[in-house]
Amino acid sequence: MSYIPHTDADRKAMLAAIGVKSTDEFFADVPASVRFPDLDLPGPLSEPETMRELQELAGSNAHTGEFSCFLGAGAYNHFVPSIVNQMIMRGEFFTAYTPYQPEVSQGTLQAIYEYQSMICALTGMEASNASHYDGATSLAEAAVMAINHFRLKRKKIILSPLVHPHYRAVLRTYTQGMGLNIVGDDQLDLTLSDLVPLMDTDTAMVVAPYPDFLGGVEDLKPIADAAHGVGALLCVVANPVALGLLTPPGALGADMVVGEGQPLGIPISFGGPYLGFFATKKEYVRKMAGRLVGETVDASGKKGYVLTLATREQHIRREKATSNICTNQGLMAIAATVYLSTLGRNGLRQVAEVCYHRAHYAADRIGELSGYTVLRDRPFFHEFVVRCPRPVADINAELLDEYGIIGGYDLGQDYAHLDQHMLLAVTEMNMPDDIDDLANALEEIAKQ
Amino acid sequence: MTEPLIYDYSSPGRAGITMPQPDVPLASFADLPNGLVRDPQTLDLPEVSQLDVVRHFTHLSALNHSIDKGFYPLGSCTMKYNPRINEETARLPGFAFSHPMQDPLTAQGNLALMYQLQEWLKEIGGFAAVTLQPAAGAHGEFTGILMMRAYHLDRGDAARKKILIPNSAHGTNPASTTMSGLEVVELPSDSRGNIDLEALRQACGPDVVGLMITNPNTLGLFEEHIEDVVKLVHGCGGLIYGDGANMNAMVGIARPGDLGFDVLHYNLHKTFSTPHGGGGPGSGPVGVSERLADFLPAPLVAIVEDGDDDEPPLYGFITPKKTIGRMKAFHGQFGMHVRAYTYMRVHGAEGLRENSEVAVLNANYLLAKLKGAYYLPYDRVCKHEFVLEGHWADAPDVHALDISKRLMDYGIHPPTNYFPLIVKEALMIEPTETESKETLDQFAEVMLTIAKEAHESPQVLKTAPHVTPVARLDEVRAAKELVLCCRPLPEWAE
Ligand SMILES: Cc1ncc(COP(=O)(O)O)c(C=O)c1O
Numbered sequence: 001m002s003y004i005p006h007t008d009a010d011r012k013a014m015l016a017a018i019g020v021k022s023t024d025e026f027f028a029d030v031p032a033s034v035r036f037p038d039l040d041l042p043g044p045l046s047e048p049e050t051m052r053e054l055q056e057l058a059g060s061n062a063h064t065g066e067f068s069c070f071l072g073a074g075a076y077n078h079f080v081p082s083i084v085n086q087m088i089m090r091g092e093f094f095t096a097y098t099p100y101q102p103e104v105s106q107g108t109l110q111a112i113y114e115y116q117s118m119i120c121a122l123t124g125m126e127a128s129n130a131s132h133y134d135g136a137t138s139l140a141e142a143a144v145m146a147i148n149h150f151r152l153k154r155k156k157i158i159l160s161p162l163v164h165p166h167y168r169a170v171l172r173t174y175t176q177g178m179g180l181n182i183v184g185d186d187q188l189d190l191t192l193s194d195l196v197p198l199m200d201t202d203t204a205m206v207v208a209p210y211p212d213f214l215g216g217v218e219d220l221k222p223i224a225d226a227a228h229g230v231g232a233l234l235c236v237v238a239n240p241v242a243l244g245l246l247t248p249p250g251a252l253g254a255d256m257v258v259g260e261g262q263p264l265g266i267p268i269s270f271g272g273p274y275l276g277f278f279a280t281k282k283e284y285v286r287k288m289a290g291r292l293v294g295e296t297v298d299a300s301g302k303k304g305y306v307l308t309l310a311t312r313e314q315h316i317r318r319e320k321a322t323s324n325i326c327t328n329q330g331l332m333a334i335a336a337t338v339y340l341s342t343l344g345r346n347g348l349r350q351v352a353e354v355c356y357h358r359a360h361y362a363a364d365r366i367g368e369l370s371g372y373t374v375l376r377d378r379p380f381f382h383e384f385v386v387r388c389p390r391p392v393a394d395i396n397a398e399l400l401d402e403y404g405i406i407g408g409y410d411l412g413q414d415y416a417h418l419d420q421h422m423l424l425a426v427t428e429m430n431m432p433d434d435i436d437d438l439a440n441a442l443e444e445i446a447k448q
Numbered sequence: 449m450t451e452p453l454i455y456d457y458s459s460p461g462r463a464g465i466t467m468p469q470p471d472v473p474l475a476s477f478a479d480l481p482n483g484l485v486r487d488p489q490t491l492d493l494p495e496v497s498q499l500d501v502v503r504h505f506t507h508l509s510a511l512n513h514s515i516d517k518g519f520y521p522l523g524s525c526t527m528k529y530n531p532r533i534n535e536e537t538a539r540l541p542g543f544a545f546s547h548p549m550q551d552p553l554t555a556q557g558n559l560a561l562m563y564q565l566q567e568w569l570k571e572i573g574g575f576a577a578v579t580l581q582p583a584a585g586a587h588g589e590f591t592g593i594l595m596m597r598a599y600h601l602d603r604g605d606a607a608r609k610k611i612l613i614p615n616s617a618h619g620t621n622p623a624s625t626t627m628s629g630l631e632v633v634e635l636p637s638d639s640r641g642n643i644d645l646e647a648l649r650q651a652c653g654p655d656v657v658g659l660m661i662t663n664p665n666t667l668g669l670f671e672e673h674i675e676d677v678v679k680l681v682h683g684c685g686g687l688i689y690g691d692g693a694n695m696n697a698m699v700g701i702a703r704p705g706d707l708g709f710d711v712l713h714y715n716l717h718k719t720f721s722t723p724h725g726g727g728g729p730g731s732g733p734v735g736v737s738e739r740l741a742d743f744l745p746a747p748l749v750a751i752v753e754d755g756d757d758d759e760p761p762l763y764g765f766i767t768p769k770k771t772i773g774r775m776k777a778f779h780g781q782f783g784m785h786v787r788a789y790t791y792m793r794v795h796g797a798e799g800l801r802e803n804s805e806v807a808v809l810n811a812n813y814l815l816a817k818l819k820g821a822y823y824l825p826y827d828r829v830c831k832h833e834f835v836l837e838g839h840w841a842d843a844p845d846v847h848a849l850d851i852s853k854r855l856m857d858y859g860i861h862p863p864t865n866y867f868p869l870i871v872k873e874a875l876m877i878e879p880t881e882t883e884s885k886e887t888l889d890q891f892a893e894v895m896l897t898i899a900k901e902a903h904e905s906p907q908v909l910k911t912a913p914h915v916t917p918v919a920r921l922d923e924v925r926a927a928k929e930l931v932l933c934c935r936p937l938p939e940w941a942e
Contacts, residue, residue: 002799003529004806005884014813014885023805026812026829027701029670034706036801039699040571044796047533054790058542060557062550065541073549074777081465083498085539088725091516092509095530098727100522100865103916104513104856106450108726111508113934114454120933121492124940127932130727133583136777144627166777173745173773174590177597177629219481245477247486251940260777269538270558271548271778272583273729285930291727295934296926299911302450304918308926314586314623315867319632324623327584327717330727338505341454342464344495349488350467360475379479393551400554409549432472 062400064268068434070362072383072425073213073409074135074164075271076263078241078351079428080339084265087338088331098291098327102306108330109305113293115337122243122340123257124250125279129290131329132276135237135260136167139207140174141278141289141323142235142256146205147178148322149233149287154204158195161185162212163237165414171207188415192218196226203232205256210238210249214375214411214423215359215383217246224253240264240277240336242381244352256280265339266332275332286312289323351428355382358435359426365439366424371446375421383425385411385418389446392422398448403441405434450917451507453934458494464501492935511917512726513861519887521814523833523864523876524618524666526696526718528807533794534721534787543786548778552764558782559763562749565733565789572800573692573712574705575735577768579744581780585693588713588732589624589660594772595711595736595743596658596687597628602743602770605685612651612659612681614643616667616868621660621691630657637870641669641826643677652680658687658710664694666868666876667826668811668833678708687711687740695719696880697808697831700801710737716781720788731784746771747779806881807832810888814879817892821899825871833878835871846902846909848873853920854901856913858894 006014015021027035045053069077088094092107099105099112112130119128132138143157157180159168168185175182181202184195192208199206206227211217220236227234235256236249241263243249249257261275262268280288286309294308314321343351359382367374371389388395392410399407412419426435477485496504513520520527538544546555566578582588593611600608611625614635622632633651636644643661659681663671671677681688690704690712696719698704704712716722717730724730736744747765755761792800808831815824815834822836838848852862852875864876879888901908913919 002795002802003531003882004802005882006806010885011809014809018809018812018816020812023809026805026808026831027670029672029829030702031675031707034702036701037574037703037706039797039800041568041792041797041800044799045793047794050533050790050793051537053793054537054786055540055542057557057561058537058540060560061542061546062554063542063545064547065545069547071547071549075548077545077547079467083464083501087502087505087509089535090506090509091530092512092514093505094535094723094725095515095527096512096726097520097522097525097527097724101513101852101856101862102921103853103913103918104861105511105726106917107508107510107512110451110453110511111505112727113932116932117453117455117934118493121935124490124938126937133587133729133781134777136774137583137587164777166774169774170776173594173775174627176594176772177627179629217480217484219484221483243486244491245486246480247484248490248938250938251490267539267544268547269544270546270555270782272776272781273731273783274777282930285932292932294926294929295931296922296929298919298921300919302918304450304921306921306923306926308923308930308932311927314619316619317623318619319622319626321619321623321626324586324590324620324627325584326586326618326620327724327728327730329583329725329729331723331725332729334505334726337454338501340493341496341501341504342498343467343493344458344463345488345491345493346495347463347465347467348493349486349491350469354468354470356477357470357472357475361472364473379481396551400551406547406550406554428468435472 062406067404067406068430069406070408070424070438071406073423074260075268076425077268077427077429078263080265080267081342083342084335084338088335093334094331099307106304109293111334111337113305115333116293118337118340119277119279122240123279124248125257126282127285128279129288129292131333132278132290133329134274134276136170138258138276138278139167139237140171142258143171143175143205145287145289146233150204154202156181156203158184158198158203158206160192160195160208161188161190162214163207163209164213189417192223199226199230199232201230203230205233205235207235207237210236211242211381214385215380216378217381220249220252241352244348245356261336264336266335273329273332275329275336287322290325291328354428355426358430359384362426362435365435366442369439369443372442382427383423386422386424388420388422391420395445398445399441405438405441454504455494455934457496457500460495462495462497464496464498518859519883519891520861521863521877521879522861523878524693526878526880528721528880529882530721530723531791534790537790538783538786556763559749561789562785563763565785566749568792569714569733569735572699573735574703576738577741577744578733578735579748580733580785581745581775582713582732582734583776583781584728584730585713585715585732586620586624587775588734589620590627591734591745591775592689592711592713593624593628595740597630598743598772599740600657608655608657610656612656616665616870617660617662618666641667642672645673645676648677648680652684656684656686658689660689660691662691662694664697664831667835668830669826669828670831674707693718697804699804700797701804705737710740716784716788721791722784722787729781729784731781742768742770743772744768745773745775803881810879810881810883814877814888814892818895821896833876836875837871837873838875839873840902843902843906846906848875850909851875851898854898854909854912857915860891860894
């Protein structure tokens with residue numbers, strides 16, 4: 001099976017028009033020793049058979065359509081309104097390319113312009129780009145931007161250990177050729193205020209999570225002031241749904257706000273495709289990576305949108321570009337725009353509040369159980385830490401097998417001092433009954 | 449035809465959806481640090497009905513050209529049909545609603561799919577191992593160059609700093625090199641569009657990390673001295689990076705690994721039909737030869753316990769011994785992996801090879817029809833695309849961009865303009881295998897008409913497009929005035 005429309009007659013006519021006998025002649029310049037290998041791939045299937053095979057693969061996974069889920073750790077099980085999928089399934093959006101030719105791409109361009117506007121509104125910043133691959137690569141690009149902003153004269157990045165472990169790993173991978181000094185997360189129990197003594201005039205950027213990987217919320221103002229005190233930039237890694245309830249980082253002194261846009265109407269889909277958002281102040285826009293949509297007018301004065309400041313980008317600047325990024329997450333940005341338009345000012349606030357209240361209810365319920373301790377040393381948004389009576393992996397296995405619940409994240413994997421600690425996330429998808437079921441299940445599991 | 453901003457539909461109190469009310473004992477916001485509860489007035493999002501949202505985005509979508517609407521011969525981008533079955537499989541609940549952090553034991557279907565995809569990409573490219581982590585082509589390049597760098601450092605060879613890149617290369621190649629902390633050395637091309645072998649010979653030395661090559665290159669031409677090129681680079685201790693953007697010409701035709709390539713990124717969003725989404729998401733898996741396999745980003749999917757007749761194997765995540773680290777959170781663009789898997793399953797080896805053959809057939813057919821009316825700077829059998837010059841000495845006012853804009857009047861998306869840089873006024877045309885002879889004939893006719901117009905009534909081209917929602921836009925003004933956001937600045941901004 002294939003999607004090729006040619007009949008035998010078409011092929012013949014085309015080969016004749018070109019003046020060759022067979023398509024093999026097109027490949028005469030390919031070394032004969034390697035030409036036309038036999039590929040050992042499974043034979044073709046019809047569409048119904050293909051669908052069946054994929055259904056079987058998909059069906060063998062545990063998933064949130066079937067189980068109640070309290071797993072977060074950077075990917076959050078929120079409700080995706082039907083309208084989001086319906087809109088991004090329009091072929092005019094999803095079968096278009098990057099809007100290089102603005103006259104025939106106003107749909108994508110305006111949607112991205114609205115996306116940029118909403119990201120600014122959410123984060124309290126002045127300029128947003130059109131997206132990065134995910135939250136982790138957004139953070140890495142922020143580091144590159146900060147280093148370039150100081151023209152490679154400042155080489156230190158200070159990372160809170162409570163930034164998502166994957167994000168910290170990606171930042172290190174990205175910058176391994178740049179000779180940076182990345183500190184702060186070598187000791188995994190440092191708080192934001194512990195980072196202040198590390199700051200000096202070699203510091204290009206300080207990274208603070210909001211909320212952090214353990215769900216905690218800390219005031220950003222003191223760390224912003226401290227960072228600015230040594231002339232460094234503050235990058236905040238934010239959860240966009242939390243910003244429905246929390247004061248935006250822009251109002252607290254952030255110079256860049258980055259994060260994972262997945263909670264804004266994008267399915268968890270085993271980790272991708274997601275949406276890296278990136279917002280900053282206008283003064284740094286020329287140093288920013290990624291595509292930007294700007295407003296302008298056409299020859300007759302009509303309003304329209306174009307990709308702008310391309311002189312920062314690889315296709316113009318090549319080795320001097322601010323980044324190598326080309327394809328980004330355009331369709332995911334449109335999904336987030338549809339989501340934010342649909343929820344609006346009140347809807348996003350409401351979702352954030354429901355997450356907050358239900359998470360606190362869950363923490364209260366679990367905190368009452370013997371054997372479990374909820375760490376409440378710091379305020380939290382919709383994710384919190386529970387010390388468990390047994391290894392987290394064992395508890396999770398029982399939760400799934402016996403109770404049909406996808407449990408929390410095993411923090412011992414990343415934080416040695418949090419062995420036997422579970423990170424639980426609660427969203428509007430976890431109904432109060434589900435929370436009671438979780439608490440009851442945990443109680444029984446503790447007794448075994 | 450223009451569409452107001454979504455904010456223009458906003459009216460205080462309107463809502464697009466009913467979400468749950470808080471239905472548990474309310475927790476106090478006073479627990480949050482002082483001043484951290486947001487004033488709802490600062491949450492400047494539109495307040496609109498759901499129908500407003502549907503109409504708005506439906507109107508916006510109508511302003512786009514797309515593969516679904518018409519021919520899209522955008523060179524280097526492989527704008528082939530995006531099969532609908534892929535969209536459905538990627539959205540199966542078991543895929544779309546599985547969590548990236550859940551125990552791999554509970555996501556064996558996902559891991560099996562990723563493992564198979566790794567295996568098939570290994571086979572198609574002739575490689576020892578494949579990572580699915582990179583999110584797009586450029587991300588794959590960056591991954592590959594970091595591995596090449598790490599490979600030399602691991603051998604204790606810290607003197608290698610240079611990446612050789614032909615001047616026909618895409619801009620991401622040099623940009624990815626800089627991000628990796630390495631230096632770009634640009635190589636000239638010869639009169640047939642190949643890498644200039646003599647220049648390559650001179651550039652090869654003990655300071656070379658490797659060569660980045662696109663084959664077929666961005667002119668759509670197969671490198672005629674590919675074996676010599678590989679020999680020269682390997683001879684000086686360097687590695688070969690393949691930019692796989694053009695793999696749609698090569699599947700089942702030749703395996704880059706067999707040609708001696710050490711690394712190559714695939715573009716699932718080109719060769720394997722996953723949609724471009726108006727600028728992404730893509731997916732850029734990277735294949736490597738044996739000597740680079742230990743440096744792949746972590747984690748990879750592997751069989752951790754063999755299966756037998758009754759039990760399937762057990763899949764898990766593993767970390768390569770000398771990994772460069774993580775390139776992305778979680779496991780890559782998983783939804784794109786599902787689509788590419790579906791596509792490969794529908795085609796099998798022969799179907800995939802036929803795609804490449806017909807992609808090349810279609811390109812050569814168009815080339816034969818157009819090369820009389822347009823100047824073809826490198827006159828050779830092309831692969832899946834070719835580059836014409838969009839300029840005539842006897843029509844000096846007309847430029848490639850004018851031809852592109854005029855194509856819009858005929859309902860056709862323009863070719864890629866002004867790239868590759870070695871052809872001035874480039875029109876890079878890639879028809880793909882899913883276009884019919886009728887579509888190609890019609891396109892050729894339009895191109896011939898435009899060539900005629902260029903000579904007889906150039907003004908029609910200069911003022912094009914005439915039927916699009918907007919006319920040519922003032923890009924200088926956009927960059928100068930820099931309006932990136934439609935809302936007033938927040939009060940705390942200076
Ligand atoms: C030849 C070539 N290399 C690299 C890229 C970059 O790939 P991506 O946009 O997927 O990052 C492109 C994209 O258009 C390309 O055409």
